[in-house]
Structure formats: C-alpha cells, structure tokens
Amino acid sequence: MIRWFFAVLAFLVTGALSYGGWWLHGHPRAIADVDHPKLGCVSYAPYRQGQSPFQPNLVITPTQIDEDLQLLSKRFDCVRTYSVGQGLDQVPLIAKKYGMQVLLGVWIGRESKPGTNAKEIATAVKLANTPELTGAIRAIVVGNEVLLRREFTDTQMAAFIGQVRGHVPVPVTYADVWEFWLKYPKMADAVDYITVHILPFWEDEPVSVEGAIAHLHDVLAKMRAAFPGKTLFIGETGWPSAGRMREAAAPGPFNQARYIREFVLAVESENVGYNVIEAFDQPWKRVQEGTVGGNWGIFNVQRQQKFPFSGPMSENPDWQTEAAVALAIAALLLGGLLFGGYAFGTVGWIAAAVGAQIAGASLVRGWVYVREISYTDSAWAVGLISLAVAALSARLLSVSLADLATGRPAGRIRPASAAAALAWLRHPYLGAIRERGLALGVLQLLTVFGAACLSLQLTFDPRYRDFAVPLYLIPAAGFAWLILMQRRADGAAVEDATATERREERWLALFGFVSVIYTLIHEGPRNVESLGWTVVALLAFTPWLRLAWVGYKARRAAAARS
Amino acid sequence: MSIATLPAGLFRRSPWTIFFWAVGLCLLAIAFRYLVIELRPVALMCEVVSPPWWCTVRQFIIDLFYSDAIGSSSLAVAVLSFVLYRQRGSRFLATIAVLIGAPAIALYSADVAVPGFLIGLLRLMRD
Numbered sequence: 001m002i003r004w005f006f007a008v009l010a011f012l013v014t015g016a017l018s019y020g021g022w023w024l025h026g027h028p029r030a031i032a033d034v035d036h037p038k039l040g041c042v043s044y045a046p047y048r049q050g051q052s053p054f055q056p057n058l059v060i061t062p063t064q065i066d067e068d069l070q071l072l073s074k075r076f077d078c079v080r081t082y083s084v085g086q087g088l089d090q091v092p093l094i095a096k097k098y099g100m101q102v103l104l105g106v107w108i109g110r111e112s113k114p115g116t117n118a119k120e121i122a123t124a125v126k127l128a129n130t131p132e133l134t135g136a137i138r139a140i141v142v143g144n145e146v147l148l149r150r151e152f153t154d155t156q157m158a159a160f161i162g163q164v165r166g167h168v169p170v171p172v173t174y175a176d177v178w179e180f181w182l183k184y185p186k187m188a189d190a191v192d193y194i195t196v197h198i199l200p201f202w203e204d205e206p207v208s209v210e211g212a213i214a215h216l217h218d219v220l221a222k223m224r225a226a227f228p229g230k231t232l233f234i235g236e237t238g239w240p241s242a243g244r245m246r247e248a249a250a251p252g253p254f255n256q257a258r259y260i261r262e263f264v265l266a267v268e269s270e271n272v273g274y275n276v277i278e279a280f281d282q283p284w285k286r287v288q289e290g291t292v293g294g295n296w297g298i299f300n301v302q303r304q305q306k307f308p309f310s311g312p313m314s315e316n317p318d319w320q321t322e323a324a325v326a327l328a329i330a331a332l333l334l335g336g337l338l339f340g341g342y343a344f345g346t347v348g349w350i351a352a353a354v355g356a357q358i359a360g361a362s363l364v365r366g367w368v369y370v371r372e373i374s375y376t377d378s379a380w381a382v383g384l385i386s387l388a389v390a391a392l393s394a395r396l397l398s399v400s401l402a403d404l405a406t407g408r409p410a411g412r413i414r415p416a417s418a419a420a421a422l423a424w425l426r427h428p429y430l431g432a433i434r435e436r437g438l439a440l441g442v443l444q445l446l447t448v449f450g451a452a453c454l455s456l457q458l459t460f461d462p463r464y465r466d467f468a469v470p471l472y473l474i475p476a477a478g479f480a481w482l483i484l485m486q487r488r489a490d491g492a493a494v495e496d497a498t499a500t501e502r503r504e505e506r507w508l509a510l511f512g513f514v515s516v517i518y519t520l521i522h523e524g525p526r527n528v529e530s531l532g533w534t535v536v537a538l539l540a541f542t543p544w545l546r547l548a549w550v551g552y553k554a555r556r557a558a559a560a561r562s
Numbered sequence: 563m564s565i566a567t568l569p570a571g572l573f574r575r576s577p578w579t580i581f582f583w584a585v586g587l588c589l590l591a592i593a594f595r596y597l598v599i600e601l602r603p604v605a606l607m608c609e610v611v612s613p614p615w616w617c618t619v620r621q622f623i624i625d626l627f628y629s630d631a632i633g634s635s636s637l638a639v640a641v642l643s644f645v646l647y648r649q650r651g652s653r654f655l656a657t658i659a660v661l662i663g664a665p666a667i668a669l670y671s672a673d674v675a676v677p678g679f680l681i682g683l684l685r686l687m688r689d
Contacts, residue, residue: 110609150602151609422684426647453676461672503687507577508680 006346007338010353015327018357022326026319028312031258032265035310039264041103041275042072042298043236044079045282046088049301052284053086056113060087065094071303072279073098080235080275082144083107084123085116092127096136103235103275104128108143108160110151121163128168139171140164141195141235147180147187158190165192175235178219179204181226188227195235196223199277200259201292206249208526209239209259213266220270234274237263241306242372243292244466248526251292254315257307260298264309286375290464294375322364329360333398342402352402358474359394365470366390373466386450386471393443397478400440404485412490415479416441418448418504440479444543447475448505451540452512458533459515462522467533476540483543499551500558502544506551509544512537577686580657584664584679591665599624623669633671636663636678643685656685 046060046068047053065087072079073095081091082105092102106124108117121142128137142161146152152160157174165172171192178196181187188194198219200207207215216237223232239259240251260276267274281297299305307313316322333356337344344352370383404411413436416424421441424432433439451472458465487495495502516537523530598604598620608617626632636659643655659682666675 150605153606418684419688422644426645449677449680453680456667456676456680457672460667460676461670503577504684507683507687511680 003343004338006344006349007334007353010346010349011331011334011356014350014353014357015330018326018330018361019323021361022316022319022323026314026316026322028314029254030312031254032261033310034261034264036264038077039075039276040267040273041078041080042076043275043278044068044072044081044091045278045280047282047284048280049283052287053083054284058086060090062087062090062094065090066097068280068303069094069098069100071299073100075298075309076279077101078103078138078275079279080141081105082141084120084127089123089127092133092136096133100136101138102136104137104140105144106140106142106164108146108152108157109149117160121160125164125167128170137170139173139192140168141173141175144175145177145180145197146174147176147184154184154187158187161190165190173233173235177202178223181223185226188230193231193233194223194227195233197236198234199236199238201239201246201249201251206246208248209250209255212239212259213262216263216266217270220272232272234267234272236275236277238277238296240292240295241297242295243290244464245527245529247524250528251295252315253307253317254313257313260307261309283375288464291373291375291466292464322368326357326360326364329363329394330356333359333394336395337398337402340399340402342406344402344405348405351405352398355398355401359398362470362473363387363391363394369466369468369470383471385446386468389443389446389450390471390474392439393447393475393478396436396439396443397475397482400436400482401478401485404482404489410436412486413437413440414486414494415444415483417498417502418445418508419502421445422504440482443475444479445504447472447479448508448512448540448544451476451537452508452515454533455512455515455519455537458519459522462519467529469529469532469536472536472540476536480539480542495547496550496554499547500554502547502551505544506548509541509548512541513545516541577683580660580686581683584660587661588664588668591668594623595669627666627669627671630671630674632662632669633666633673633675633678636660636666636682637674638678640678640681640685644681647685647688652685653689656682658682660686 045053046065048064051058051060069079069091077099078101079091079095080103081088084104084106092104095102104124104127106120108120111117124140124142127133128140142164143152143157146157147154161172161174173191173193173195174187175195175197176187178198181194181196196219198216200209200212200215203215220232220234239256241253241256243251245251263274263276276298278296278298280299280303281295281301283294283301285293285296297306330353334353337352342352366387370380370387374380374383400411400413402411403409416437418441420438422445424438424442425445433442450468454465454468458467483495516534520530520534525531604620607613608620639655640659640663643652643659646652646655659678663675663679663682666672667679
C-alpha cells in the first residue's frame with residue numbers, strides 16, 4: 001500500500017511539473033496587434049501537395065487560382081507571382097475579379113528547354129498590354145534572385161529587363177537580396193524601382209526574431225544610402241513557422257506571427273511598399289530547402305490561416321493534447337514498474353517518475369518532430385523506426401534500471417556487443433530478441449548508428465537538416481545512465497575485457513564524436529538546437545568512446561609487452 | 563604494385579587502408595565541389611552557348627551525384643554486403659560501398675551515402 005502511495009504521489013508531483021513545462025511552452029503570449037483591414041502584397045505560389053514548378057506538364061487550373069485569390073483578397077490587396085507559366089498567366093484576370101493587383105513575376109533562369117526565358121518575357125509583355133487587364137498589373141518583376149543563384153551576370157540580367165521595360169505601360173523591376181543589390185549597383189539603372197529581399201532568417205549571419213526589425217531598418221538605411229532618390233520596395237520578407245534553427249534565428253509559429261505583425265507595424269514608419277513571403281506553405285520547397293523551406297506560408301497547405309493578426313499567440317496550440325498524451329505515456333511506464341512489483345524507496349519512485357515524465361514528453365515531441373520533418377516516404381520510414389527505437393528503449397531501460405536499483409540480477413545484464421547485435425539483425429529471429437542483453441544491444445546499436453549518421457550528415461550538408469533531439473534523448477541518455485550504473489554496481493571489468501575486440505563500437509563512436517564536435521563549432525554557441533544535439537549525441541557515443549579508449553590503452557600495453 | 567593488381571590487392575586490405583582510400587576520394591570530391599562545381603568563374607565558363615568540352619564531364623558528374631545515383635548505389639551495395647556476410651563477395655561489396663559512398667557524401671548525397679558508407683565500414687570490421 002505504501003508502495004502505491006509513493007508511486008502515485010511521485011507521478012502526481014512530477015506530472016504537475018511536466019504540465020507546467022508544457023504550459024510554459026504552449027500558453028498564448030501577447031504580441032503586437034495589427035488592426036489594418038488590409039495588408040500589402042503577398043507572394044503567391046499556387047502549388048499544393050504533390051504539385052511543383054518542376055513538373056513540366058503541370059497546369060494550375062483557373063478554379064484553383066480562383067479559390068486561393070478569393071481567400072487572399074480578404075486580407076491582401078495584391079499578390080506577387082514568380083512566373084507566367086503553368087497557368088499562372090490567369091492570375092491577373094482572376095485577381096482583378098477580386099479587386100486585387102498583381103506584381104507579375106517573370107521567371108528568368110538556367111533553361112532546361114531553350115527559349116523558356118524568352119517565352120516568359122513575351123507572355124508578360126502581352127499580358128501587360130492586354131486592355132482587359134488594365135489596372136490589374138501593378139508592376140512586372142523580371143527575374144527573382146538570379147544574381148544570387150549566379151545563373152546570369154548583371155549585364156545579362158539588364159538585357160533581359162530591357163526586353164520588357166519600354167514595351168509595357170507599367171513599372172519594371174528586378175528582385176534580389178539586399179547584398180546583391182549592393183554588389184551590383186548598376187542594376188539600379190536597369191529598373192524603375194528596386195525590389196529588395198530582406199530575410200533576417202536567411203542572412204549569412206542569421207538574425208534572431210528579437211533583432212529582426214532593427215535589422216530591417218538597418219538594411220533599408222544602407223539601401224537608401226547606396227541608391228539615393230531611387231524608390232525601394234521590399235519584395236520578400238517573412239519568417240518560417242517550422243524547421244531548424246540558424247544560429248539564434250528560431251523558426252516557430254509564435255516567432256512567425258511575431259515577426260510579421262511587428263514588421264507590418266514597423267514598415268509604416270519607413271514609407272516603403274512591401275510584399276510578405278508567402279501566402280501558402282509550399283511543400284515542394286522542402287526538397288531543396290528542408291523543413292524550413294516549406295513553412296513560410298501565412299496559410300498552411302490546407303488553406304487554414306496559421307496565426308491571427310491580433311490577440312495572443314501560442315507557440316504550440318496543441319500543447320494540452322500533447323501534455324495529456326505525455327502524461328499517459330509516463331503513467332504507463334510508471335505503472336509497468338508498479339505492477340512489476342518493484343519496491344523503491346521515496347527517492348527511487350521520484351527518480352522513476354522523473355524518468356517516465358521525460359520519456360513521455362520526448363516521445364510525444366519525437367512524434368511531432370517526425371510528422372513535421374517527414375516529407376518523403378523514406379523520411380517517414382526512418383522517422384518511425386527511430387521513434388519505435390526510442391519507445392522500446394524507454395520501456396526496456398526503465399525495467400533494466402529498476403532491476404538494477406532493486407538488486408535484481410537482471411539489472412546487471414549488459415547490452416550485447418555491436419557485433420552480436422549486427423549478427424541478430426542479419427537473421428532477426430524473434431525468439432532470440434527476448435534475451436534482454438541482445439535486445440538492449442540492438443537498441444543501443446540502432447541509436448548510436450542513427451546518431452552517427454545524422455552527425456555525419458550535419459557535417460557535410462547542414463543547411464537544411466533538422467536536429468533530431470527529441471528522438472534520441474531517451475535512448476542516448478538512458479543507455480549512458482544504465483551503463484554507468486552497471487559499471488558502478490559491477491565494476492568495469494566486464495566490458496573492458498573485450499574492449500580491444502569492440503571494433504564496430506570504436507569506429508561508430510569516433511566518427512560520431514568527430515562529426516558532432518565539428519557541427520558544434522560550425523553552428524556556433526547561439527544555436528540552442530545544435531547545443532542540444534551535441535549533448536544528446538555525446539551521451540549516445542560516450543559509453544563506446546570509453547570502450548575505444550580502454551581498448552586503445554590495452555593495445556598499447558600489449559604492444560609494449562611484446 | 564602494378565595498376566593491374568591494384569583493385570584485387572585493395573579489396574584484401576585492412577579497413578584502415580580502405581578507410582584512407584575513402585578519405586582521399588572524399589577530399590577529392592570536396593575539392594571538385596568547391597573548385598569545379600561551385601566556383602563562380604568556372605560555373606560561368608560552362609554557361610556560355612559553346613562551353614569547353616570538360617563542361618560536359620562536369621555536368622555528367624553533377625547529375626550522377628546530385629540525382630543520388632551514386633549515394634543510393636552505395637547504400638544498396640552496403641546492405642547487400644551486410645546481408646551476404648560470410649559469403650563470397652561480401653567484403654568486395656562493402657569495399658565498393660565505402661569507396662563510392664565517401665565521395666557521394668561530399669557531393670550532395672549525404673542522405674543515402676552516409677548510411678551506405680557506415681554500413682560498408684561496419685562490414686569491413688570483420689573478416
């Protein structure tokens with residue numbers, strides 16, 4: 001009875017703390033309100049799930065464009081497009097129906113099919129000279145970040161712009177990030193006004209949301225100083241609602257709402273027109289730019305608005321559901337120990353409850369992470385396998401740690417070697433995995449292998465890759481803790497005797513260690529996600545790094561003896 | 563060692579030897595990425611109407627790696643070597659996985675080439 005009392009009390013106390021943590025993360029917080037009925041322009045890419053500008057035969061139907069513009073017309077008075085292909089030449093006519101104007105984009109880029117650029121230009125010139133569209137096209141944007149992508153020189157771009165300017169009754173401009181306007185100042189002579197992109201998140205030195213508005217004012221001041229008398233227009237600015245951090249710049253629903261609302265208010269004092277990026281989340285961008293790339297929309301793919309323009313805003317609107325599921329998982333883990341007949345003391349139950357709460361929370365956030373980052377079937381598969389490894393590890397480690405704490409012999413069963421785990425993975429006979437040491441060994445191998453893979457991938461291709469902290473927290477910390485406790489209980493000799501033969505452990509841990517240290521240095525100390533990943537990955541690698549060190553010393557000693 | 567005997571000799575060597583070959587190939591790939599693919603003057607030379615002949619080779623290598631063809635091959639061969647452990651050819655397959663995976667990691671294919679490279683290397687740990 002006392003056992004039950006302490007277990008339930010520990011669960012309730014730690015559960016209350018856990019709930020407090022979820023509340024801190026998810027409760028709505030105040031940000032500046034935007035009272036304007038209508039905002040400026042918004043970037044309009046029409047692609048929905050499964051659609052992409054790289055599908056040469058794709059034509060967006062007028063019905064789809066009509067649905068989108070009807071929705072956007074309630075909040076914006078103009079849209080910016082990026083091409084007149086794939087049916088987007090219909091946008092001005094449909095926009096006019098809803099009283100909107102269009103910044104008509106002409107896509108200039110490396111041609112996969114000869115004549116694509118010329119066709120874009122010809123279509124745009126024709127649309128701008130169509131009498132029925134008078135007043136619908138506010139300006140033509142010839143080329144988007146072409147110089148940034150290094151696909152044409154400034155001279156070549158000026159020539160493209162020249163094919164439009166003077167042939168249409170509306171202003172003609174070119175759009176690029178502010179550094180490239182400063183780098184190629186002669187481009188200003190080729191356009192009627194300058195369209196500048198200011199994206200604090202994507203800067204070479206990323207800017208946090210707290211400093212983003214000050215950065216915007218700084219950039220505008222630099223641009224005005226460089227181009228006195230020339231009209232400026234902010235062609236793209238915005239913030240992503242999901243994805244990885246870049247230094248101190250953190251994506252998220254709250255930060256997205258905060259930046260856009262603060263921007264709309266701040267830009268009034270600058271006397272400059274603007275276009276926000278972007279109307280709808282674009283899943284196809286995730287292929288090129290990772291999770292961050294597909295989450296710049298004010299509306300999601302299902303056309304639901306992601307944040308209000310007034311009132312408080314939550315970083316995690318689902319926090320209560322997630323907290324409830326996390327508490328349920330913690331209750332299951334703790335209940336498993338209670339019904340398993342373990343007789344802990346007060347401190348033991350508190351420790352078990354804390355572990356169960358952390359496991360519950362990280363499994364829930366792990367699921368959210370997998371759902372958020374998985375775009376392809378293979379990403380879903382890898383994510384779900386990692387989540388399964390984390391869940392199985394949570395259960396098995398809780399039992400092993402409980403056995404160890406209560407002096408049961410099963411608690412001293414060490415995880416099997418990586419070689420044994422690999423042998424089982426080659427012939428996965430389910431009967432064998434019931435043996436605790438093998439099960440622990442397989443889960444530890446999968447954890448370290450996954451962590452080493454991600455660390456190495458972050459070393460070579462970091463820009464668009466996410467940090468999988470919630471997926472690896474439980475197995476990484478759990479195995480490190482179990483092995484440490486087993487060594488304390490049993491002495492180190494059990495593993496150390498085989499250290500020279502643990503080759504797989506040695507190589508994986510060393511690869512992982514070198515990679516994660518490189519990533520830590522590369523990402524910088526302001527990236528909290530990178531710091532979190534470093535801690536988690538080091539926890540995963542540490543037991544095997546220790547084995548590698550012991551094995552190295554043993555080999556040195558053997559060499560000295562011979 | 564003559565060129566004719568190099569591959570056969572290589573596949574029998576220790577993991578360290580193969581690892582150093584892989585590091586060499588990876589460094590070559592890094593040099594190719596930053597000096598031939600991403601260097602702006604070189605890129606511009608290949609974007610004129612009649613580019614020099616080597617631009618075709620450059621583009622072929624970009625397409626080969628960027629499409630994940632090499633990285634996926636590394637992963638597939640590594641998995642095969644893992645499954646066929648202790649069978650004839652398994653070590654050979656693992657060596658191939660490591661040697662093609664290493665440059666693919668540096669050439670835009672880390673998603674699939676990293677697991678291919680590591681699985682191949684794990685196989686090479688054991689005879």
